[in-house]
Amino acid sequence: MSEITYREACREAIRDALKRDPRVFLMGEDVGHYGGCYAVSKGLLDEFGPERIRDTPLSESGFTGLGIGAAMNGMRPIVEIMTVNFALLALDQIVNNAATIRHMSGGQFGVPLVIRMATGAGRQLAAQHSHSLEGWFAHIPGLKILAPATLEDARGMLWTALEDPDPVLIFEHVMLYGVAGTLAADAGPVPIDKAAVRRPGKDVSLITYGGSLPKALKAAEALAAEKIEAEVIDLRTLRPLDDATIMASLAKTRRAVIVDEDWRSGSLSAEISARIMEQAFWNLDAPVARVCSAEVPIPYPRHLEEAALPQVPAIVAAAKQVVG
Amino acid sequence: MSEAKLHLTRDTLLGLLHQMTRVRRFEEKCDELYQVEKIRGFLHLAIGEEAISTAVMAALTAEDAVVATYREHGHALVRGVPMRAVMAEMYGKQEGVSRGRGGSMHLFSAAHRFYGGYAIVGGGLPLAGGLALADKMQHKSCVTACFFGEGAAAEGEFHETMNLAALWKLPILFVCENNLYAMGTRLDFSESQTDIHAKAQSYRMASESVDGMDVVAVDAAASRALAAIRAGDGPQFLECKTYRFRAHSMFDPQLYRTKAEVEEWKTRDPIPRLANWMREAGMLHDRDAEKIEAEVTAEVDDAVAFAEAGAWEPVETLTRDVTAEAAP
CATH class of the missing domain: 3.40.50.970 (Thiamin diphosphate (ThDP)-binding fold, Pyr/PP domains)
Known part of the structure; x- marks a missing residue:
C-alpha cells in the first residue's frame, strides 16, 4: 500500500x-x-x-x-x-x-x-x-x-x-x-462495465458517481447514526448504465435517492429515475428522490456555489423523506 | 492546357479521360435514379468538378489516405472503390460500401484507405490531420489527401487544422475544391479574403492555386505538392478553382446564380477540354472515345443491376456497429 x-x-x-x-x-x-x-x-x-x-x-x-x-x-x-x-x-x-x-x-x-x-x-x-x-x-x-x-x-x-x-x-x-x-502497490486496470456498491445498506439506495460519491458516503454515515442503513452505489460508468446493479439494490432497499451534481432538467438523474420506473416500479415503497444542482449557472461566491451544489444535509434530508 | 501534359503519355491521358467520364456518367445516372426515387436523402453531384479528384487520386499511391466531403462519389470511384459497392450504398443496400448505413454522403472503404465522406463542413479536416499525425509518428511515408470546399475555409476547424498541420509539419495535402459557392452563398459574400490559397500562406504553408477545370494542371500541381510532402517539407495546400454545373443538392432551385454564368463555366468543362486537346494532338480518335463511353456505360449499367439486386439489411440488425460489440 x-x-x-x-x-x-x-x-x-x-x-x-x-x-x-x-x-x-x-x-x-x-x-x-x-x-x-x-x-x-x-x-x-x-x-x-x-x-x-x-x-x-x-x-x-x-x-x-x-x-x-x-x-x-x-x-x-x-x-x-x-x-x-x-x-x-x-x-x-x-x-x-x-x-x-x-x-x-x-x-x-x-x-x-x-x-x-x-x-x-x-x-x-x-x-x-x-x-x-x-x-x-x-x-x-x-x-x-x-x-x-x-x-x-x-x-x-x-x-x-x-x-x-x-x-x-x-x-x-x-x-x-x-x-x-x-x-495497493499492485493496483492496475479495472473493469469499466459495472457499477459498484461502495457501502452496503438495506433501507435506501443512494445512487451517485464522481465528485458526489464522497458526499453520498458522508450522508450514509450520518444516516447510520439515525439507524438508517443507506446503500451507496457508485455508477462508475455513465454510458452504458449498469441497470442490473441499480435494480438489484432497489430490490433490497425499495427506495432511491439519486445524487448528481448536474442540473435535474433533462439529465442523467432523470434517465436513471425513468429506468427505475420502467424496471423496478413495483419494488418501490416511495417515489424516487433526486438531489441535484440548483438550476443556475454556477456562481462565483463560495456561499452561493455551495448552495447551488448537492450537499450532505440535502442528501440526508432526501433519504429520510423517502424512508418516511 | 498546361505544359506539363507534354510529359504525359497517351495511356495516362486516356486513363484520366476514362476516370472523369466514369464519374460523370455515374453521377448522371444517380440523378436519374433520384428522380425515380431509387436514391433518396441528400444527393450532391460534382458534375463539372471531376478533374480535381481524378488528378489528385492519380498522383497518390495506394498507401496514401484520403478524407473527403459529402460530395465524394467521384473521389471514391477514382480511388478504386468498386462502382458496384458505391451504387449499392446510394441505394442503401447492405452490399453498399458502408453497408448502406452511410448513403451518398458517407462512403468509406478501409481497403482503399478511403477514410470517408464527412457531411459537416470542415469536420473532416482535423481528422485528416490525425491520420497524417499517426503516419508520421509511425514513421510511415504516406500522405493524407484532405478534400474540402472553399466554404470550409470559413470554419474554425479550418483554421485549427491549418495551424496544427503546419506547426507539426504533418504529411498532408489540403485540396480546396473552390466552386465559388458555399451551398448558395457566393465566395465574396462570405469571405473577407477571397483568395483561399493566400490563407494557407498565413500559416507558412506552401500553397498554389490551379485551374481546377484542367485535369493535367491539377495532376502536375498535385504531383509537385506530394513530392514536397514526401521530401519532408510539411503540409501543402492546393486550391483548385472549379465550378459545380448542377444544383448544390436535389432540393436547390439555384436562385443565387444566373443561367448565363453556369453556361459560361460549362464551356470550360474538363472532360471535353481534355478530349479536344487530345484530339488536336492526335492522341484521341473516335474509336478511343467510343470505347471509353461503351466501357463506362457497361460499368454503370452493371452497378445499377448490382444495386437493384442487393438486399435490404434486416431490421433485426438495426443497432449493429454502434459500438464494437455484436448487435443483440
Missing part, C-alpha cells in the same frame, strides 16, 4: 499506459511544459519527451479531431481537454465524428480514442469552468462515459478504456484531484 492522491493516481495511469504501449500518447493544452492544468501530467514531458506528451494550441476541435484520426490510423491517443466547458468547442468532433464513424462506415473503422477532462464545481471558478455536462455526453450512442470516483478507478480505468475499440470519455471531478488515500 502507498499513500497517493487522486491526481497522482491519474498520472500513474497515464505513465503506465505510455510504458505499456508505444501507440499511446497524450495530447492537449498545457499537458507538457506547464504540467497539466490540474498538474496531472506533471513530469511526464521530461520522462517521455515531446513526441508523446504533446502541447497543443488552444484548438479543442482541432486536437480532438487529430486524436480521432490518429486513433483510426493505428495510434492510441489520450486527449486531455482542460475542462468539460471547453469540450463544447470539440462537440462536432466528439458527437459528429467519434461517435458515428463506426456506424456510418458499416463497421469498417473504429475510433479507439480516450478523452479525459475535468468536470464539476467547488473551486469558485464560476459559470464557464464549473459545470457537470457528462450527462450530455452520456446521451450519445457510440460513446462510453466513465466517472472515476476512487483512487482505484482513477488508477485503473484508463488502461481498460485504452483497450476499448470505441471512444471513451473519462470525467475527473476537480474536487477529487486532491483527495489522498492508500492504493
